[in-house]
Amino acid sequence: MSNGKHNSDATFLDVEYLVSAPGADGISRNTRIEFSAGHVASVGPGITHAGKGLLAMPALVDAHDHVRGLHHLAFGARDQTFEIWRAALYAQPPLDLYCNCALAFGRLAQAGVGSVMHVYSSINVDRMAEDAEIICCAAGDVGIRLALVVPLRDEQTLGYADDEALLALHDPRDRDFIRKTWLYPFPSPETYMQLVADIARRVEGPMVSVQYGPNSPQACSNALLQRVAEASERDGRRVTTHLLETSIQRRWADAKYPQGFVRHLADMGLISPRFAGAHGVWLTRGEIDLIADKGAQVVINASSNLRLRSGIAPVADYIKAGMTFSFGIDSFSIDDDEDAFRELRLGHWLFSQDNSPAPLTRELLFAGWHRNGYLAVNNSNGYGKIAVGAPADVVVLDFDAMAYDLIEGMAEPVEVVLTRATTRHVKGLFVAGREIVRDGKVLGVDLEMIEAEVVKMARAQGDRMRSLKPILERSQQTLRTFYDRL
Ligand SMILES: [Zn+2]
Incomplete structure (x- = not known):
């Protein structure tokens, strides 16, 4: 070159x-x-x-990702309805965090991505600060810009209901195991806020920013969401959450907040120019107007929404409302390979049709992959030229x-x-x-060697993984029945 x-x-x-x-x-x-x-x-x-x-x-910006070097399929988390797929995450094999992250960051760099938002999803709160340092070290070795989103949740680990109630629906053989390995005691909102501040002190710098990451509103108490809104207002850090990704989430939100779900989040102060909601497939026109009005943005994850049967985001409504949006790969690229240009092309095809009432123009497409994504990840305006x-x-x-x-x-x-x-x-x-x-x-890491190492580590846990498979499949069947009735 x-x-x-x-x-x-x-x-x-x-x-x-x-x-x-x-x-x-x-x-x-x-x-x-x-x-x-x-x-x-x-x-x-x-x-x-x-x-x-x-x-x-x-360079492109991946404004929503989970940085999984070992792809989901490798550990049996096959593509299917989001809520059922998600259960398989609890059975993923523990891997060396540095290697798993460096592999994903490296693949994204190879795909032309210069900035990535890592929505981290560990439940090991006591290790979170050390994990953050390791993740940032991997990003630094690869050389990619990083937003590290600290996972916050204090409700509904197993699904969209009280954990004890959902656990009681599970096969009696599995309840003890699930309680011991998938459930964990939640920290208080105060502890979470201190954790974010501690992590920010340790890792923030010119290439790394830290964000509040209420996993999804259905996994957070109002008390926690309120604390996040106040803290973000005070320290200027951004907030990222999954937002109305699936039709089941829509049904849950409408039942719980008949006065309006996004309105409720906005009333708590959560929706601000520092806010990015991932997916937004099931947002109503009124909710999109409200998000636009607050100067917040939505991150479109088109491949992920196809693979997890979530649907196609109403991007024409985003455009009509003048709402800001960006794009993410969500660790779910169309060919399971972190190919950002294919993701860009998919969005281009899905949303720029000649018969759309508000087609995605090239200017808006690239504004999403550049300016708006850079704002979502790096909290900085003006990127894209x-x-x-x-x-x-x-x-x-x-x-x-x-x-x-x-x-x-x-x-x-x-x-x-x-x-x-x-x-x-x-x-x-x-x-x-x-x-x-x-x-x-x-250039910064030996990607082939790291990939071989990650695969070896995962396969070494094959016996354990295969023994967990029946428990997971029974749990998924329980969830399927539960959501069919929701
Ligand atoms: Zn996600």
């Missing part, structure tokens, strides 16, 4: 095609981009042929490989990216000016 170093912190990159702000700006040819101190220092004419066949654009002073987060694509059969002048470069770009076309990635992927390889 044509790039080089001037000195220790100044680098440059030559490309044939610069798409400085896809969907908004035009294309410049034969350009040199210089980086210094984490930012773009200059954009100007380059040497013809120096970056031949390369295309640069701002490669220009002097902007964060030096740039993905470099092998344009010639994508355009192998193109007749000159018959297709715009952005059209080619939207139609064909995948992880295998990502040649390079710069984040804060640091080159973290070169010729498709992650």
